[in-house]
Amino acid sequence: MEGQRFPLQACISGWSMLNRQAAVIEDIYFDPRIPHAAYWPTSVKSLVMVPIRAPEPIGAIGAYWARQHRVSAAEVEMLQTPGRLHLGRPGEYPGVCRAGAPGRGAHGATGRGQPAPACGDRRA
Structure with missing residues (x-):
């Protein structure tokens, strides 16, 4: 999965x-x-994926399980907490997935060519 688009x-x-x-x-x-x-x-058997800055998402954060797992509300909440933080303008932090033109995604790219477990990158 790493590096696939x-x-x-x-x-x-x-x-x-x-x-x-x-x-x-x-x-x-x-x-x-x-x-x-x-x-x-x-x-991977189970996962949870949450948007970063849900009102205007700039990426996504995911957690994965190797065994089938029923994700609890507490686990979802824990994962959503960092996604609610203000991360600045898109492009301000090059190691963070950043928004751009919709329609393309980079599952696993951080903007520097470094792998990330989950990243719905919306750059053109």
Whole structure:
């Protein structure tokens, strides 16, 4: 999965950003929002993805489980907390996924070519 690119509309981080809400998925293989082929070579079974700055998302933060896991409300809340912080203007922090033109996504890119577990990057 690392370094692969997906259109914003075709990955779970993009879904979370476009819908401005958390995606809580107990079994990734039963959720149509997941690009299943990308996860086959991984050990991921469950995940939660939350937008960073939900009113105007600039990226997404995800947590993954290697075993099927029912995500609790407390776990979602914990993951959403850093996503509510003000991160400045897009591009102000080059290591953080930043917003740009919608329609493209970089699942796993941080803007410096460094891998990140989940990133619905909306740069053109």
